[in-house]
Amino acid sequence: MVNKINKFITKNARICYLQIFILVLASVSFSYLISDNFVTAQSRSPGCCEKTKDGAWCQDVSDVNDCSEELDESGNRYSKSPTECSNTDYCKLGCCVSSQTGVCNKNTPKLLCSAEEFKDNSNCDISECQKGCCILGDNSMWTSEKNCLVESGFRGIPIDFSKEVKSELECIFSVEKDKLGACVFDDDNRGCKYITLDECNNRLNIRSGINSNFFSGKYCSLNELNTSCSAKDHKGCLEGKEDVYWFDSCNNPEDIALDCDLYNSNYCGNSGSEYICRDLSCETDSGSRKNGESWCSYDEVIGNGKDMVGSRHVRHYCFMGEEKIEPCSDYRNEICVEESIEFRSDKISQSACRVNNWRSCFSYGTMDEDEMVEKCEKNPDCYINDVNVDSQFKFKLCVPNYPPGFELKLDVEQIMNEDYQSSAENICKMGNQECTVVEVCSLFGGCKVKVNKNCLTKKFSNEMNDFCVSLGDCGGYVNYNNDVSNEGYHITTDRSKRPPFLTDSDIISMKGDAGEKPALPGDLDFLGALGVQENIDNYAAVYNSSNVLENELMGISGAMGSSLLVKILTDEVTGDIGRVSSNTKPSVIDFSKFTNAFATIKAGTTVKYKLKTFMGAPMGSLIGGVIGGVIGTLAFGLIGGLILGLILFFIFFQKVKITHINYKCMPWQAPIEGDCEVCNDDKFCTEYRCSSLGYNCELINKGTLQEICISKDIETSVPEITPWEDLISPGYSYLEINTEGFSVVNSTNNGCIPAFTNVRFGIKTVNKEEGLEFTQCKFDLDASKTYEEMVDFFDEYHPNAYLPYHRRNIILPSPDALRFQYNATEEEIRKLGEIKMYIRCKNLKGVQNLNPFEVSVCVYPGPDHTSPYIVTSNPENKGKLGYGVDSQDVTLFVNEPALCKWSTQDKGYNDMENSIDCDNSLENYTAYGFKCNTRFTGLSSNSKFYVKCQDLSPNSNTMTESYVYELFSSQNPLKISDIRPLLNTEIYTGVEPIPITLRLETVGGSKNGQAICEWEGNNFGPDLFTETDSNFHSYEWEYAMSGAYNINFKCEDSAGDEAINSTRFSIIIDNNYPRISRIYNDGGLKIITSEEAECRYSFDRMFDFDNASVMTGDFEHRAEWVLDEYFIQCEDIYGNKPSTITKVKTY
């Protein structure tokens, strides 16, 4: 049958196609191989620095040599530990409660705080830091009780602190403050101040009794007070107040002269000598905006994966009559989301820069299609890219709606690192895909494409490029200045046919499919799709609360963000500060969707972890990472299944030609010479934006006032190619080096390289002065091809990057091994063994080397005397299997076409009892070799298997030594040995929500307890533990509310063994303060409290709990008997104490 097919192909063409196929195959294969190094081993020693060389405290570093070598104040060297800072004592994070100011400081290292001030709760969720409303005369402040005491002390007034006020809004706008009144001084002038009673007492030094000089609610100018102040002397503004006030002649405020309204865009201000309600609205490019409104602007198009390279989302807001801009995080790690509401026939927009959850989109790729689509559609940061080129080449994948940006320039020093690939390269290559086109030929009717016809048309180029662009700054696309770059993708073929490349207009027209503006904030479904914040919604269901996060946000200064304006306006009030409703229930506005809280970052972290886990896995890399995995599965499903079936059908009945079309998705490349000035037109030019404009653009004077994106002259000359002397696999060398080319040879005899052996070599491009010349290189087997026509990029690691160094791996099959498969003649075998690659490199100005540079490699043509060998296996050799597993399917990868057998005894090939099924077709050759599948049985009684293979060459070379493959079943099942919180634990707390840490310890299984664990329960989760993949697992809940919890855990080890367990615990809130039930004289003052408490007393009406005297006892409290007025307050162990002070008179 093969003979018949071959008749349709000329001999020379056949050899040429085969050579191209082999080289292209090697290239594609090795892009997978190098992804093994996505998680690169660090030779440095990571650890924790008490202080870094930069001066930062308590940082986890990748190398402890970055720790400061200075001496501390005591003359000791700063500490460093070979562990994470969280495991050290000195850098343990907690809450530092300042003894001087009472301010609570979150996430503070222990060493920066005194022992007395340091509390073991990094979020300061402790009673001391619980915020309440502090009344400071006619003002109020949302702060802790201790800080309230300090603030009151500054003003000389007694503390007035209330924990009953539950929100900052209520405290600032609605709580009744101390009444103001006229405080008349008994001096000759009858001076007067309009202040509070406490302030008056303080001024007049009255510590007790009635203040007859204070007239509550009365202005100083009142005639009956007979002061020197006359009424309505002038108008003016009061600090922090929106209205225009009258002032008396003593400069005391009186009535409101003009009623201004901050939330309706007017505020007290002066216009020349007159005080008026100043208009605070802003006239902007997008029309008139109200005070407090915020909105988004973009670089032309956004969404549907069409955000342009270098683009940045920008948030604008109008406040106090001034428009301000806040660019969101660069590289589109943040997007600007906006929503408008109708209010009194006006539209008010609110916006926020929020985390772009593009990472989540990729993580859905590991799910089955239905689940992936469901999750993807819920997440406004993702969309389904439906690639439908032909009936046998179609797939759906969840990709970023707002694709991320990448660092656009490679660091030459980094690329000298053997296996370095940038994040951009790793992500873009997820878009690599192969389409197999099948042509059926007949003797009289010529050839007709029967399968995947459209893969030879522009439809393929268009759809694959659209897919590639949606992954990030990849493929052929435009920058934010609309400059087209077509160098981010390549299409290769192993035959002469291939789809056309895209034109500039094709690329520009892609923008037409962009999404709508502005980007939407999403809803709770979206947060649910992130996994982590799903909990928030569930909390609401469980605790009958509208939204726990919102309630939490209500208590945080400013965290409500732009939604606050809308809330105030729609909260059944007129919008006047003084009249904001005390009902601050967030019933209308969903604050949470505008938040940029840690949960969204955490979602990114989890995804990163998942991606790295998959990409770092030995076999994960084989299928090219998560996305590649999905596509790989799809492609394999189609090509390996249906298409292979079709091919076999056609081969059986007719004659076929198979063409592999490979789309290579690579990082987007900036135009060589762009208009760098464009970057300086806006106020947020960054390195990313600048470099996206052109290769010539560079941001200089960073951080200074002279920061500017400039155009640098690109000096080039005709590139000359030389071997990269420092880079060649051991045992091989460069030979016959001249200006026209070189050979790669076996060092031992300067001869050919052995078949099926990986040899790495490289080229360096220099200019006339022997300086480095930055170039992009391609190769072909035909010297007459132009640069554009050449088959593929030479550099496998950074294919389309302009660099002075380029490297490539070659792994060539034995021609002799292909003799029978392709019925090759001696001449063909000889030609197959002599490969000449012609390389052309072009520099940044497009200048190429004058003649194609020839690299010759010969593979030992035969006869083949080397026996085959096993490259690797899946599961890997000496792998662990689950507890009780008796058989295992195994794939062995053999370096050349061969037949293999196995036995439980080490014996000769022919004596081995069990055959292995090897797929020896070149089409199905993988990165690791040819696949041989078998099932090893009897694992309970035997763990060692001997494998031998015999190649298909005429010599039938056979392995003399067996490949010993071992599999170990786990001796013990995987178990969850410890769970925290412990079963039936009751956690008492004074405040809610509180942070709770779920902890697990696992033992047994394949790797002594090492496992990956997840949790779910109370309608939360499932979610992976944040710290996992070891024996110890932890997960921190930021907002645990009171109630009963039933949490289930599932852990899985590397062998797939699972362990499940659960815990039940309750969080009980004690927010009742201890009540004094009895007070009497029992040889001293004795009081009895309703619960265990600490009681303190003082004889000063300016009672300060911290400085008061402690009474003895827990329930019964005693103090000495003195004839005086006692001021008493009791506090329970959770910090609850009444807001009032109990007065006891003993006289």
Place this chain on the structure above:
Amino acid sequence: MEYCFFKINRNKKSQITIFIILALIIVVLILLVFVGLRPPIVISHDEKSPQIFIESCTKEILEKTLDKIRLHGGVVDPELNVLYGGEKRTYLCYTNKDYNKCVNQKPKLIESIEEEITLDITNDINRCFETLKLNLEKSYEIDMSGMKIKSELKPKEVVITINRGFKMTKGDDVREFDMFKIGMIDPMYELALVSMEIVNQEAQYCNFDNLGYMIIYPEYDISRIKTGDSDTIYRVGDRMTKKDFNFAVRSCVLPAGI
């Protein structure tokens, strides 16, 4: 009665010339006053009130120190900082790890600023005393003891307390001072409190919504800029005094790519 002036310059032409010169001088002086080119301020050292001299001298020094501290985020010479707008901005909260929350670098900011002020002004205030002593020594015998300075941030003011014995003796006239207390109106306390709130939120939530905060507290003008290197630069301004406090935060950094 004849003035010496006329005795020397009887010539009419000379007199006119002198009048013209005088007129020109007056015009120039008036112009100087109007265009704001005032002559350099000379601190008066009222011999009877060293308190006034020290207060005036201290305020001038303090103003400069506070300006530096405001610009650099709570320290005079920042160690851990990022260059932005040509100035070094101290990281009040910092992490070098991607995706991680920042670690509070100056938990007790108010106390730290107080120490920083004390450190920075001590030598200059000592020079104020030395100058005062030099001037007074012409008339008095001066005896000065060691100096201890305390700086306090309070609502709307910064208070400097200088504990130093200063004795002036001129015959039987003996005057002694042991403490100089200087208060200067400045919003440093409030700006530091707001900055600590920002740091707390960045350390817990990786975010601070300045607009939301300003809607509740319109007396502050807070702006923030995210740089291309993922640092957030904050400027916390007091609308009334137009003074601002500038610092940087590096928290929850999302890298370019994964």
